[in-house]
Amino acid sequence: MSIPPGLLARRTTELPRQLWHLGGLMSIRVTAGDTEGALSVVEQRALRGYATPPHVHSREDETLVVLEGELEYTVGDRDGVLRAGQSAFLPRHKAHRFTVTSERAHYLMLITPGGFEEMFQVVNFPAPEERMPGEDVHPATDPAIMAAESAARGTVIFRDDPAERARQVALLAAGPGTASSYRHLAGLIAGPGPVFGDVIDGLVLAAQRIPQDPGHARALILLGILAETAHDFVSARLPEILAAVGPDQPSSVLLALAFLGAHFREHAPAVLAAVVGLEEEDRRRLERCLAAADPTRIGRSWPTPALWELSEAEQELDRRWRAEGDWDAGTVQAIWDAETTSLLAFMGAKADHHVERNARV
Secondary structure, X not given: OOOOHHHHHHHHOOOOOEEEEOOEEEEEXXXXXXXXXXXXXXXXXXXXXXXXXXXXXXXXXXXXXXXXXXXXXXEOXXXXXXXXXXXXXXXXXXXXXXXEOOOEEEEEEEEEXXXXXXXXXXXXXXXXXXXXXXXXXXXXXXXXXXXXXHHHOOEEEOOOOHHHHHHHHHHHHHOOOOHHHHHHHHHHHOOOOOOOHHHHHHHHHHHOOOOOOHHHHHHHHHHHHHOOOOHHHHHHHHHHHHHXXXXXXXXXXXXXXXXXXXXXXXXXXXXXXXXXXXXXXXXXXXXXXXXXXXXXXXXXXXXXXXXXXXXXXXXXXXXHHHHHHOOOHHHHHHHHHHHHHHHHHHHHXXXXXXXXXXXXX
């Protein structure tokens, strides 16, 4: 959803197109008002160290085109380097950022659909000349205002504090699992923001403390959420987590472990062996998440197959529905994945409820 182009045409004609932004020169070459909302083009010149904060758009895509110099960028969990003549697509709904790593850089940012360039025009100060600010003293862009104006346009800026993040991770490793520490880390990882390796390390260390403090089962839940965006990183640590947690855990820990393990079909035997005491209905959900796509198992009884047993007539109705659908393999996989996502959401919510109800702190 974009801002109506008529509104943009009226407003952007009154806003400056030449700006000093975060120590660089920004020139708005094409606004949404110029293209009936279809496109904006922003030209930037910046020095080494210029960096955008990690952010995610809900309305527009961005494309970087480097004319001179070098940029490093991140999209989701993928990193890359751009040099002169190269470009990168930064899609909406994926967190991204970029940094100038050469002495200076000259690049274009294409925004589709247009409109977000208005944020730059609102929060920055006009450049009196088309040049880098150099040693000029000019007011700095207020990060809080930039975050608020971005949010008003459907974009979230992640303002991570590395020192505070490191402090909260250290608290989990050294002391009892406090709810405030887990809430802080959850705020970093539950959204589409960047994944920090130290958070994964800290949560793994916390999970290893579960035998002494079952409240650390919160770490398993957060690792399960992280598995959605950092599957391979969490998968590599799962064997040591399973070994550290060990058998004979309370139901809250088993539920959290099942939620985490349900993301990793490659570890299915080890996961199932680790949750021997899991109740039947929860185990059947776990087994379903770990199974390969099977059209005969698509139906109406999830997420509680152990409680909702279909009659023979209902099963026959489901068989006819599947046969009449004449699904190809891609359709089967898409339905299977959608049902798996619903199951994971159910399992995560149940685990979180039980862990919070039974945790000491």
